[in-house]
Each structure stands twice: as C-alpha cells, then as structure tokens.
Amino acid sequence: MNTNKDTINGLKVIEWEFAETPRSTPTSRRYYEEVIKVLLEDNSEVFACIWQGCEFTRESASGVWPHLKVHKRKDKKASAASPVNVSDLSVSELIGRAQQAETYRSERDVAVRELQKASKELAEWKPRAKAAEKQIQTIRSAFSAVA
Ligand SMILES: [Zn+2]
Structure with missing residues (x-):
C-alpha cells in the first residue's frame, strides 16, 4: 500500500x-x-x-x-x-455484530444439544418399544391359540 x-x-x-x-x-x-x-x-x-x-x-x-x-x-x-x-463500522457496531454472532451460535448449540438428546432418547426407547411389540404379539398369539 x-x-x-x-x-x-x-x-x-x-x-x-x-x-x-x-x-x-x-x-x-x-x-x-x-x-x-x-x-x-x-x-x-x-x-x-x-x-x-x-x-x-x-x-x-x-x-x-x-x-x-x-x-x-x-x-x-x-x-x-x-x-x-x-x-x-464503529467499534460498538463491531462488538454488536460479534455479540449477535455469539447469540446465534449459542442458540444453535442449544438446538443441536436438544436434537442429540432427542435422538439419544429415541435410541433408548426403540428396544423397549420392540420388546413391548413382541409381548403384544405373544399375548395375541396366546389368545388366538385359545380361540
Ligand atoms: Zn486503485
């Protein structure tokens, strides 16, 4: 320059x-x-x-x-x-923009964490749902055997 x-x-x-x-x-x-x-x-x-x-x-x-x-x-x-x-940009504008970016970042982090939590819970519930399904089938076939 x-x-x-x-x-x-x-x-x-x-x-x-x-x-x-x-x-x-x-x-x-x-x-x-x-x-x-x-x-x-x-x-x-x-x-x-x-x-x-x-x-x-x-x-x-x-x-x-x-x-x-x-x-x-x-x-x-x-x-x-x-x-x-x-x-x-003035210094205050720059700080404002940085803070805004930080807010977006933490909002995104919260959303990601919630999504991870939800998919973890889903993973935990899946086997239980499968087991329940099996039990129902067993009960159903027991009934149909009786009928
Ligand atoms: Zn030039």
Whole structure:
C-alpha cells in the first residue's frame, strides 16, 4: 500500500489524509481505509486510491470507493466476497455484530444439544418399544391359540 504518492495528475502532493466515509459525523469520524483525500500544489483537492502504482482519482471519496474492488480481486476471494467494509463500522457496531454472532451460535448449540438428546432418547426407547411389540404379539398369539 502506497501512502507516499509524490504526484497525482502531474501535480505535487502537498498533504494527504484518509478520506471520511459518508457515514462520518463530527462526533463519530469514520474513514475509508483505502481512499485518501489529497491536497495538490495548485490547492485543488482530489480523492485517490491508496494502492501503489494506481492513479485512480475522483472528485469525491464515494467515487473512488467502488474502484477499490479492482484491487480486491487480486486478493483472497474471501475478502472480495465480504460485503461489509469493516473499517466503515464503529467499534460498538463491531462488538454488536460479534455479540449477535455469539447469540446465534449459542442458540444453535442449544438446538443441536436438544436434537442429540432427542435422538439419544429415541435410541433408548426403540428396544423397549420392540420388546413391548413382541409381548403384544405373544399375548395375541396366546389368545388366538385359545380361540
Ligand atoms: Zn486503485
């Protein structure tokens, strides 16, 4: 990842910072991980892709964001498949999601345990049911022998 772009569009980079996402607020700042806001020597501002050797710029950060998937494709498929930009989530959101996942997991564990218990009981009852069936047959044939 390149954070020391010297020039963009032939203009010298004066300074740069990570670009804020549309969800960023004055009280809760959020930044793109791979989109930077660049101040150029002619005092103009552009938003640029942070990847090394990439010259992609747009007038807005949200214009650069869709471009980033070009680089993801070269990465592991898993990261490309991830629909959530984790860097766009606040810490509390991340914790919330983790807790939610944990809740789903424990609910699933309870369901699995109940299923295991039920099938274990079924296994215990099967021989008893078979034995009862046999007894009934014995009683039936005893009756039919009498009749
Ligand atoms: Zn790029």
